[in-house]
Amino acid sequence: MSFIRKPDIRYKGQRTNALGLTLRDYEGGMSTLCAGCGHDSITSALVQAFFELDIEPYRVAKLSGIGCSSKTPAYFLSQAHGINAVHGRMPAVATGANAAARDLYYIGVSGDGDSLSIGLGQFAHAMRRNLHMLYLIENNGVYGLTKGQFSASADIGSKAKKGEINEQRPIDPVKTALAMGGTFVARGFSGDKDQLLPMLKAGLKHDGFAMIDVLSPCVTFNDHEDSTKSYAHTRQFYHPAVHADFIPPAEPIRAGYDEGEAVPVQLHDGSQVLLRKVAPDYDPHDRAAAMSYLERHEQAGEIVTGLLYIEEHRPTMHAINQTAATALRDLDYSVLNPGAAALAELQKRFR
Amino acid sequence: MSEGTKSRVNDFVIKLANVNGTGSASANSLLMKAIFRMGIPVMGKNYFPSNIQGLPTWYEVRVTSDGHTARSGSVDFAVAMNAQTYPQDLAEVSPGGYLLYDSTWPRSRVLQRDDITVLGVPLAQLCNETFDGARARILMKNVCYVGALAALLDLDLDVIRQLLEETFASKKALVAGNLTAIQLGYDYARENFDCPLPLRVEPLDRTAGHIMIDGNTAAALGCVYAGATVGAWYPITPSTSLMDAFKAFCYRFRRDPESGEKNYCIVQAEDELAAIGMVLGAGWNGARAFTPTSGPGISLMNEFIGFGYFAEIPAVLFNVQRVGPSTGMPTRTQQCDLTTCAYASHGDTRHPLLLPADPRECFEFAVNAFDLAERLQTPVFVLSDLDIGMNDWMVPELQWDDSYVPDRGKVLSSAELEQAEQFYRYTDVDGDGICYRSLPGVHPKGAYFLRGSGHNERAEYTEDAEEYKAVVDRLLRKWETAKELVPEPVVSGAGNRLGIISVGSCDGAVREATELLAQKGVPLDYLRVRAFPFHESVRQFIDEHERIYVIEQNRDGQLRTLIINELEPDLAKLVPLLHYSGLPIDCRFIVREIESDIAAGVAA
Numbered sequence: 001m002s003f004i005r006k007p008d009i010r011y012k013g014q015r016t017n018a019l020g021l022t023l024r025d026y027e028g029g030m031s032t033l034c035a036g037c038g039h040d041s042i043t044s045a046l047v048q049a050f051f052e053l054d055i056e057p058y059r060v061a062k063l064s065g066i067g068c069s070s071k072t073p074a075y076f077l078s079q080a081h082g083i084n085a086v087h088g089r090m091p092a093v094a095t096g097a098n099a100a101a102r103d104l105y106y107i108g109v110s111g112d113g114d115s116l117s118i119g120l121g122q123f124a125h126a127m128r129r130n131l132h133m134l135y136l137i138e139n140n141g142v143y144g145l146t147k148g149q150f151s152a153s154a155d156i157g158s159k160a161k162k163g164e165i166n167e168q169r170p171i172d173p174v175k176t177a178l179a180m181g182g183t184f185v186a187r188g189f190s191g192d193k194d195q196l197l198p199m200l201k202a203g204l205k206h207d208g209f210a211m212i213d214v215l216s217p218c219v220t221f222n223d224h225e226d227s228t229k230s231y232a233h234t235r236q237f238y239h240p241a242v243h244a245d246f247i248p249p250a251e252p253i254r255a256g257y258d259e260g261e262a263v264p265v266q267l268h269d270g271s272q273v274l275l276r277k278v279a280p281d282y283d284p285h286d287r288a289a290a291m292s293y294l295e296r297h298e299q300a301g302e303i304v305t306g307l308l309y310i311e312e313h314r315p316t317m318h319a320i321n322q323t324a325a326t327a328l329r330d331l332d333y334s335v336l337n338p339g340a341a342a343l344a345e346l347q348k349r350f351r
Numbered sequence: 352m353s354e355g356t357k358s359r360v361n362d363f364v365i366k367l368a369n370v371n372g373t374g375s376a377s378a379n380s381l382l383m384k385a386i387f388r389m390g391i392p393v394m395g396k397n398y399f400p401s402n403i404q405g406l407p408t409w410y411e412v413r414v415t416s417d418g419h420t421a422r423s424g425s426v427d428f429a430v431a432m433n434a435q436t437y438p439q440d441l442a443e444v445s446p447g448g449y450l451l452y453d454s455t456w457p458r459s460r461v462l463q464r465d466d467i468t469v470l471g472v473p474l475a476q477l478c479n480e481t482f483d484g485a486r487a488r489i490l491m492k493n494v495c496y497v498g499a500l501a502a503l504l505d506l507d508l509d510v511i512r513q514l515l516e517e518t519f520a521s522k523k524a525l526v527a528g529n530l531t532a533i534q535l536g537y538d539y540a541r542e543n544f545d546c547p548l549p550l551r552v553e554p555l556d557r558t559a560g561h562i563m564i565d566g567n568t569a570a571a572l573g574c575v576y577a578g579a580t581v582g583a584w585y586p587i588t589p590s591t592s593l594m595d596a597f598k599a600f601c602y603r604f605r606r607d608p609e610s611g612e613k614n615y616c617i618v619q620a621e622d623e624l625a626a627i628g629m630v631l632g633a634g635w636n637g638a639r640a641f642t643p644t645s646g647p648g649i650s651l652m653n654e655f656i657g658f659g660y661f662a663e664i665p666a667v668l669f670n671v672q673r674v675g676p677s678t679g680m681p682t683r684t685q686q687c688d689l690t691t692c693a694y695a696s697h698g699d700t701r702h703p704l705l706l707p708a709d710p711r712e713c714f715e716f717a718v719n720a721f722d723l724a725e726r727l728q729t730p731v732f733v734l735s736d737l738d739i740g741m742n743d744w745m746v747p748e749l750q751w752d753d754s755y756v757p758d759r760g761k762v763l764s765s766a767e768l769e770q771a772e773q774f775y776r777y778t779d780v781d782g783d784g785i786c787y788r789s790l791p792g793v794h795p796k797g798a799y800f801l802r803g804s805g806h807n808e809r810a811e812y813t814e815d816a817e818e819y820k821a822v823v824d825r826l827l828r829k830w831e832t833a834k835e836l837v838p839e840p841v842v843s844g845a846g847n848r849l850g851i852i853s854v855g856s857c858d859g860a861v862r863e864a865t866e867l868l869a870q871k872g873v874p875l876d877y878l879r880v881r882a883f884p885f886h887e888s889v890r891q892f893i894d895e896h897e898r899i900y901v902i903e904q905n906r907d908g909q910l911r912t913l914i915i916n917e918l919e920p921d922l923a924k925l926v927p928l929l930h931y932s933g934l935p936i937d938c939r940f941i942v943r944e945i946e947s948d949i950a951a952g953v954a955a
Binding site for chain 2: 056057058059060061063073074078079080081082083084085086089091092093094095096097098099100101103104121122124125129317318321322323324325328329330331333335336337338339340342343344346347350351
C-alpha cells in the first residue's frame with residue numbers, strides 16, 4: 001500500500017490555538033520521503049506556522065507540481081484540499097484557483113527541478129502577476145525521484161553521487177525572483193527552523209507572491225562530501241543576512257535588540273514582520289542593493305539567507321483586475337446572467 | 352451555376368480581391384450588410400493571409416434568395432483590386448460574368464476574356480482628385496468601388512447611408528467622406544455603364560428575425576450567458592476574437608460602472624500550457640472556466656487535458672480549428688482536430704466534443720459545454736473552425752430562456768458535507784460513473800487530495816491493480832452516461848438507400864448539395880453529428896443505409912475514423928468524401944464527387 005495514514009494520537013494537555021485546534025490538526029499523512037529529508041523539516045515548520053497563525057486548515061488550498069517536494073502537501077493540513085498537478089505547471093493551477101476564489105490561503109510547494117526547469121516560465125509569470133500565494137521552493141540541487149541527476153540549481157563544480165561534475169551555471173531562485181519583480185523574496189534552510197518559521201508566517205500573510213527558497217539537502221543523492229547542497233556545506237557557508245520575526249496584529253513589538261537594528265514591516269492584515277538586521281547596512285526595500293549583496297556574498301562562497309526583499313504595496317492580480325470582493329465561484333448566477341432582454345437589445349447591432 | 356450569368360436577381364457571387372492591410376474589410380462588410388438590410392439572404396467569407404499587410408486577400412459575398420450558407424463554388428462578379436492576382440481572379444469568373452477593376456491604370460492586355468464583361472472604373476483617379484492624404488485616398492478607393500457596385504447591382508443608397516451613419520456614429524466627419532466616395536463610384540458607373548446590370552438585387556423580406564454574426568462572437572456570448580467567470584488564454588488565430596468578444600461583453604454586462612468592480616477574471620497566460628492549467632485550477636475551485644485556442648494550442652495543452660480527464664475536473668476548451676499539421680495555414684479552415692481532441696493526451700482518454708455548424712450553435716453549445724463539463728466533471732471541447740468562427744453568418748436571432756439554471760453537477764454544499772458521515776471523492780454513489788465532488792474551502796469534511804497519478808475511490812494514491820482498474824472502468828461508465836447528455840444528431844430524409852454523414856461547417860454545403868442531387872434524381876438522407884460520444888442514432892443511421900458518404904474537411908477522414916473506432920460499422924459502407932484545401936467546402940464539390948461515385952457504378 002502506497003498511502004500511509006498517520007495514527008491520530010491525542011493526549012491530555014495538548015497545546016491548542018485560538019481556534020481550539022491542536023498541532024495534530026495541522027498535520028497530514030505519513031511522509032514517504034527518505035528518513036532525514038530536509039523537506040520533512042519544512043513540512044514540520046509549515047504545520048507550526050499554520051497552527052500559530054490560527055488558520056482554519058480547510059480554508060487553505062495546497063498545490064504542487066511533480067517531484068519529491070511536490071509530494072509534501074500530502075503531509076500537512078489533512079483537512080485542506082490539495083492538488084498535485086503536472087510537472088512545473090502548479091503556478092498556473094494556483095492562478096486559476098485564485099481567480100475563482102480569492103478568499104482562501106494558497107500555498108504552493110515546488111522544487112528546484114519543478115520550478116527552475118520546465119516551470120521557470122510559470123514561476124516567473126506568477127511573480128509578474130503578483131499572485132497572492134506562498135510559494136516554497138524546496139531546493140536540493142538534485143532530482144531525487146529519478147535518482148540523482150543535477151537540477152538547474154546545482155552549483156558549478158558540484159559533484160553528483162556517481163561522480164559527474166556539474167559544469168553549468170545554476171539558476172538562483174532568489175536572484176530570479178528579484179529580477180522578475182517578486183514582492184517577497186526570502187531564502188531559508190531546512191536545518192534552521194528558528195529562521196524559517198517567522199518567514200513562513202510572514203509569507204502567508206504577505207498580500208502578494210511570497211517566494212521562499214528553502215535549501216533542503218537531499219540525504220540520499222546530494223548529501224555527500226563534494227556536494228554544495230549538503231547539510232555540512234550549507235551549515236558551513238550559511239550566512240543569515242536578515243532575521244525575520246513575525247508579530248501578529250494585536251501584539252506589541254517586543255524586540256530583543258536595539259532600536260535601529262530592526263525594521264518593522266506592516267503587512268496587509270495589520271501583522272508585522274520585524275526584520276532584524278544581521279548586516280548593519282542591509283535595506284530589505286532596496287531591490288538593487290539586495291541583488292548586489294547576494295552577488296557579493298556569493299563570490300565569497302556564502303549562502304545568504306533571510307527575508308531579503310519585501311515590497312508591501314504592489315497591487316496583486318486581483319487588484320489590477322479590479323475583481324469583485326466576493327469569490328467569483330460564489331457569485332449567484334442571477335448576478336452573472338445579463339438576461340434575454342439584454343440579448344435582444346445587443347443583437348440590434350448585428351443587423 | 353456553371354451555365355453562366357444572364358439575368359440573375361438575388362442569386363450570384365461577388366468575389367473581391369484586395370491587398371491585405373488596405374482597409375478593404377470595412378468596405379466589403381458595408382457591401383454585404385447593405386444587401387442583408389435589403390432583406391436578401393447573404394453570406395460572406397473572408398480568405399485572408401497570415402500576415403499584416405501586402406499579401407492577397409479575398410472576400411466572397413454570396414447573394415442567395417434561398418438562404419444558402421455555403422460557398423456555391425462559382426464567381427459571377429470579380430472586383431479585382433490586386434494586380435498580383437489579376438490572372439487568377441480573371442480565370443475564376445463564370446462565363447457571362449463581370450470583372451470590375453481600377454482603370455486608373457488601364458489593363459486592356461492583361462484583363463482579356465471574350466466571355467465576360469470587364470468594367471474599368473478609375474477608382475484611384477477619382478479618389479486622388481477628391482481626397483487629401485495618401486491613407487484617405489487608399490481607404491476611399493474601396494468605398495468608391497462599393498458605390499460603383501451600388502449602381503451596377505441596384506443597391507439601395509439610403510440603406511448604405513444609414514449603415515455608414517450607424518458605423519461612424521461617434522465619428523460624424525467620417526460619414527461625409529465615405530458618402531462622397533460612394534457617390535463618386537455610383538455616379539461614374541451610372542454615367543459609363545448600363546445600370547443596373549442583369550446581375551442585380553431586388554429588395555426581399557427574408558432576413559427579418561435574423562442577425563449577421565461570427566461564431567467566435569456567438570460563442571463568447573454563450574460563455575457570458577452560461578455564467579463563465581474565469582477565462583484564461585493565449586492568443587492564437589483563429590480563436591483570438593472569441594476572448595476579445597468575451598472581454599468586451601463582460602466589460603459591458605459584468606462590471607460595476609461606478610466602482611469598476613468586475614464579476615469576472617480574464618488572464619492572458621504566458622502560453623497555452625499555462626492557460627489550460629489556469630482553467631483547471633479555476634474548475635477545481637468551482638468557477639466556470641474556459642480557454643479558446645486552436646490546433647497548436649491543443650497540442651501544447653495535452654498533458655493537462657489528460658490530467659483533467661483522470662483527476663475529473665470540469666473545463667471547457669474552444670478549439671477554433673485551422674489548417675494543420677504543425678503551424679499549417681493559420682488563416683485557413685479545416686476540421687482536422689477531431690481525433691486529436693477526442694483522445695487528447697497519453698493513456699486511455701476520451702473527451703466529449705460538441706460540434707457546432709454555425710454561430711447560432713456556437714452560442715447554444717457554449718452553454719451546453721459548461722453544463723456538460725460540470726455534470727460530467729471532465730474537459731469538454733467545442734470544436735468550431737475558422738469558417739464558423741471568423742466569418743459573418745446569417746442566422747436566426749439568438750434566443751435566451753431566462754428560466755435557465757446552470758447544471759453545476761454533483762457538488763456537495765457545506766450543509767451536505769456537514770450531514771455526510773464520510774465523503775470519498777471517487778466513489779460512484781449513483782452508479783452513473785459520476786462521483787460527488789467538494790470544493791476547496793467549503794467544509795473540512797470535503798478535503799481530498801487531487802492527483803493525476805493512480806488513485807482509488809477514496810482519492811488515495813495507489814498502485815494497486817484492482818483499485819486502478821476500478822477507477823478507469825468507472826470512467827468508461829461515465830462515458831456511457833455522456834452519450835445520453837450530449838446533443839443528438841440532426842437527421843433528415845425519408846428512408847433513402849444512400850446517406851450522408853457530416854459535421855460542423857460542412858452543413859450548409861451538404862444541405863444545398865442534397866437539394867441539387869434530389870432535383871437530379873439522386874435522393875439522399877442526411878445525418879449531421881453534433882457531438883462525440885456518438886448518439887445511438889448514428890449507429891442506426893449507418894445500419895439503415897446501404898452506402899454513406901462521410902463528408903468532412905480533412906485529409907484523413909477523421910470523423911469516419913471516430914465512427915469506425917467507436918461503432919465498428921461495415922467499413923465498405925462508409926465512403927470518405929474529403930475536402931481539405933483550406934477553403935470552406937462548397938456544394939459543387941459534393942455534387943461532383945457523389946455523381947462521380949454513382950457514375951462509377953459502385954453506388955448503383
